[in-house]
Amino acid sequence: MPLRNPLLKVSVIVPTYRRPADLARCLAALQRQSRAPDEVIVIARGDDEMTHAALRDPAVVPGTLPLTVALVDVPGQVAALNRGLDAASGDVLAITDDDAAPHADWVARIAAAFEQDPRLGGLGGRDWVHEKGRVLDGERQRVGKVTAAGMITGNHHLGVGDAREVDILKGANMSYRRDAVRALRFDVRLRGTGAQVHNDMAFSLSVKHAGWKLMYDPRVAVDHYPAERFDDDQRFKFNDAAFYNASFNLRLIMCETLTPAGRWAFVAYSTLIGNRADPGFVRALSLAFERGGVALALRKWWVGLRAMRGAWQEAVR
Known part of the structure; x- marks a missing residue:
């Protein structure tokens, strides 16, 4: 049985929409954590029957997983994430996508990082992208930076080396201290009916500009299987x-x-x-x-x- 750390309560937030197989893989990965999350909050649309059917299936939701389903009626990831922030009760709010599978030590590493550094406001890590039957591999030292003129380096899926301070985190693998985001929410002005691209950038920059430290540690890892989007943004097709x-x-x-x-x-x-x-x-x-x-x-x-x-x-x- 995975152990819970009594020092910090960790809530895992997973927004989902019409991806029951991906969600099942994500929940199975959370069940295998060496340090169990204190709660897992899945945010689902009220009209998403295929997701609700999956969540009623004991093969999808292990009985020992501390799962709560939070409903949202407004389309888009921003509304879902804000609903998750409102529903979560943890000291640390760990966010991942339904098409990601956190590594077994993900929660343990997140909890340890926040316990060790009281100035740490946000933590991200590598998302190992599985695409077209292969893993996108590579090594980058520069990750998650924004220059004074707004030139952006992502590379969260390719980062290697030691933990280091960054400017922006990636939504598939980012965690925040509750005290750093207590009054903060994802920006509802962002456009889109589904992914609302760059909402993670806006949120992490807000935490950074409030004076908190943002860190990237490639050992805090998830496997990421970019799945179909149910909006205008189809990833590889121009719209x-x-x-x-x-x-x-x-x-x-x-x-x-x-x-x-x-x-x-x-x-x-x-x-x-x-x-x-x-x-x-x-x-x-x-x-x-x-x-x-x-x-x-x-x-x-x-x-x-x-x-x-x-x-x-x-x-x-």
Whole structure:
């Protein structure tokens, strides 16, 4: 029987929507923890019958797992995560996705990290991405950083080395001290009806800017099996609405968190250069010649430009 640590109570929050097989794998991984979570809160939509049917199945929900189901009626991950924060009672709030499977020492490492450092507000770790029959492998030292001009390095799925301080955490594997997020909630202005891309970035930056330390430790690990999304964002297929939403969210976050000088640098850089996922004008032309498809490359740039305008208007309200 896994032991519970009496020093800190750990709540695990798992938002889910129409992924019963993935959820079953996630719950099985939580059942195998060397240090059992004190509570597991699954947030489900009221109309998601396939999830509720799975949660009634004893083969999916082990009898010894301290599981609570919290209902939410508003679509999107932001509403689900906020419902989870409201429902959780732990000193530490550990968040993972329904398509992730935490390693057996995940809860134990999280609890130990928060016990050892009272300044620790948030902790993330590596998510080993399983995609198209293989694991995305690699080694990166630079993980979870945002420059003064809003240039972002993710790499949470490739991080190696010792634990180190970072600026942003990834939603599939992030934990927070309750005292650091007591009055904080995920931003309901973020666009999208499902994933609401970058909500994890906005939340972790808010914790960081409140003066708490954010750490990344690749040993705090989950296996991540990116599953189907039931909204406009289909991961590998371009969609105007999904691209606009993700671009709007990123730009809103940067416009509100950077210094005035950094904000203007970000606007100029993202409009002219950008990155491969969200190209500026010059990068769009470069990708068009590299891959073909001038129309699609320029379309992405134009959608991103509209998103910048919308985000700027929202930020200065």
